[in-house]
Amino acid sequence: xxxxxxxxxxxxxxxxxxxxxxxxxxxxxxxIPTPRQFSSDCGIALxxxxxxxxxxxxxxxxxxxxxxxxxxxxx
Amino acid sequence: MTDVLxxxxxxxxxxxxxxxxxxxxxxxxxxxxxxxxxxxTDPMRVIFTSSATHAINLTLRxxxxxxxxxxxSSIEHNAVMRPLxxxxxxxxxxxxxxxxxxxxxxxKDLIKVIDSNTRxxxxxxxxxxxxxxxxxAEIASIAHQAGALLLVDAAQTAGALPMDIQxxxxxxxxxxxxxxxxxxxxxxGLVIADDVDTTxxxxxxxxxxxxxxxxxxxxxxxxxxxxxxTANLVGIAGLGAGLKWVKDKAINEIREHMKELNQALLxxxxxxxxxxxxGTLDPERSVAIVSFTVTGKSVSEIALRLDEEYGVLxxxxxxxxxxxxxxxxxxxxxxxxxxxxxxTTVSDIQEATQAVAKVIKS
Numbered sequence: 334x335x336x337x338x339x340x341x342x343x344x345x346x347x348x349x350x351x352x353x354x355x356x357x358x359x360x361x362x363x364x365i366p367t368p369r370q371f372s373s374d375c376g377i378a379l380x381x382x383x384x385x386x387x388x389x390x391x392x393x394x395x396x397x398x399x400x401x402x403x404x405x406x407x408x
Numbered sequence: 409m410t411d412v413l414x415x416x417x418x419x420x421x422x423x424x425x426x427x428x429x430x431x432x433x434x435x436x437x438x439x440x441x442x443x444x445x446x447x448x449t450d451p452m453r454v455i456f457t458s459s460a461t462h463a464i465n466l467t468l469r470x471x472x473x474x475x476x477x478x479x480x481s482s483i484e485h486n487a488v489m490r491p492l493x494x495x496x497x498x499x500x501x502x503x504x505x506x507x508x509x510x511x512x513x514x515x516k517d518l519i520k521v522i523d524s525n526t527r528x529x530x531x532x533x534x535x536x537x538x539x540x541x542x543x544x545a546e547i548a549s550i551a552h553q554a555g556a557l558l559l560v561d562a563a564q565t566a567g568a569l570p571m572d573i574q575x576x577x578x579x580x581x582x583x584x585x586x587x588x589x590x591x592x593x594x595x596x597g598l599v600i601a602d603d604v605d606t607t608x609x610x611x612x613x614x615x616x617x618x619x620x621x622x623x624x625x626x627x628x629x630x631x632x633x634x635x636x637x638t639a640n641l642v643g644i645a646g647l648g649a650g651l652k653w654v655k656d657k658a659i660n661e662i663r664e665h666m667k668e669l670n671q672a673l674l675x676x677x678x679x680x681x682x683x684x685x686x687g688t689l690d691p692e693r694s695v696a697i698v699s700f701t702v703t704g705k706s707v708s709e710i711a712l713r714l715d716e717e718y719g720v721l722x723x724x725x726x727x728x729x730x731x732x733x734x735x736x737x738x739x740x741x742x743x744x745x746x747x748x749x750x751x752t753t754v755s756d757i758q759e760a761t762q763a764v765a766k767v768i769k770s
Contacts, residue, residue, distance in 0.1 A: 343619055344421075345632075346451070346631055348432070350436065350451065377423075378424070
């Protein structure tokens, strides 16, 4: 079973920017309603394959996409 | 616009469901295209508003504080002049640089009035009555030397001229979607240069943004700080489509075509007896907006007959700018204004100027 993680953002515009960036780079990602246990911020979170955590973090940082934090999703 | 309503009718940024996300994508795509078009690196610095007027008000009211000095020109539209006159009553000091009778501005006159208290210089890029362009790059450098920011009202020029706000030194640019950007009415925006400190700009409106919902304070994140309330999704999608059309057509080609139309208008009107044309009479120094009067004829009568008898649509009167008409010497009667669009052809212009000649004769 895939272990997922989520990126939480402050603004929807940042989510859109991140989605576009990561999709262009071929990452399998999905936008989901922010899981309530991460009481945060904007209503949309970006779900990704936790194996790519470091890679995605680096890409967002390099492109200066602002985000709140990243969490692993225990399912 | 139909597509976004049919396939993405959700509220952008307010939910995680597919229609809301599709709407947010449409809004973001346009944001990115606008940023790229005006030469801004960070798309979050594109703020959508309902009009250029809204963007101008946001800037003026967001930046100017008690005792600040603000400088503008004498050819401004009321979108600039009215908020400034209103702020003047709230102890903001206002200086108006007089333009020449053709609408041109001598930057030496700007240097004379600018001082260390000048917080903002606000100038139109081009007159909405005669099309005269102001020397924005020079104005920017003078404003910056004095420590002031420059806000440009680009209602007439966004989509009509190549524009790189970094290269021109523009700090804040207000645009409308419904003119040369070929979008629908009811959408506009403010583009903020990458190096402008937005923490020093107060929001015009506070409210829901879909972000930081746990807080009752307005967020500082861009673009949310300045975009409270439900976005004009349909307008933004329409603006995106219009802008795509402009980019595909190529802005340099648009500019060349409009210069040709401008020259044809000037040529056609200048040979008609009793017609007086205002402005620089030079398509290189203006956008394609031409104003004229006719000795012994009222402007409104000319406009009515042009419309009813020849299908030529003009706008007469003061064009929401008493200041510009005082500068041109056409206050309070005003002028007849002819402003071709990108779909106008040279032969349309010839028909229009022949119609003017016929109306004047009889």
